[in-house]
Amino acid sequence: TTMLDKRHIIDFRIRWAWHSISRLYNDRAKNHNATTSTAFAILNIEKKGTLSTKLGPKMGMESRSLTRTLKGMLERGFIKKKIDTQDKRKVRLFLTKKGMEYRKIASENVKTFNERVFEKVTEEELDTFYKVMNAVDESIEELKNEK
Numbered sequence: 210t211t212m213l214d215k216r217h218i219i220d221f222r223i224r225w226a227w228h229s230i231s232r233l234y235n236d237r238a239k240n241h242n243a244t245t246s247t248a249f250a251i252l253n254i255e256k257k258g259t260l261s262t263k264l265g266p267k268m269g270m271e272s273r274s275l276t277r278t279l280k281g282m283l284e285r286g287f288i289k290k291k292i293d294t295q296d297k298r299k300v301r302l303f304l305t306k307k308g309m310e311y312r313k314i315a316s317e318n319v320k321t322f323n324e325r326v327f328e329k330v331t332e333e334e335l336d337t338f339y340k341v342m343n344a345v346d347e348s349i350e351e352l353k354n355e356k
Contacts, residue, residue: 219345230322237318241311242285246270246278248315251287251308258291258301287311 234245253259253267265275279302282288287308293299304312327335 219341223345233322234318238315241314243287243311243315244278244281246274247282247287248311248318250275250278250282251304251312252315252319254288254302254304254308256304258303260293261290261300261302264302282308 231245234248238244238248249268249270250264253264259267261279264270264279265272268275270278279288283290285307286305288302289305290300290302293301330338
């Protein structure tokens, strides 16, 4: 087999697309003194509160980066922390009123982007895309588990 041109290497295309999406979301978030990471965190914090330890894995984010993001969100008044009522060692994150307002904006940006993409592809193409992404996830897991 010959080396594929970099436009056709799967990880390159995924990385390129993600960086482009991230830049788009960051440009939109800047108007609200926020970042893409802030927006994703806000979209992943549930009404009943979310355990801080569960947020990182939910977002696919390293704990160091998440700690920095959460610190900024606390400083800007998007979230508040409360000790878990069941287990005093755990901390739950909740959106403040300001956080909920920002959630609407972030949600609208994600929805707009997705709808724009959906206008350009058929249902069948979308199904194929998801099959490919599942194969990517499976391949990552297999390679991680190989010695």
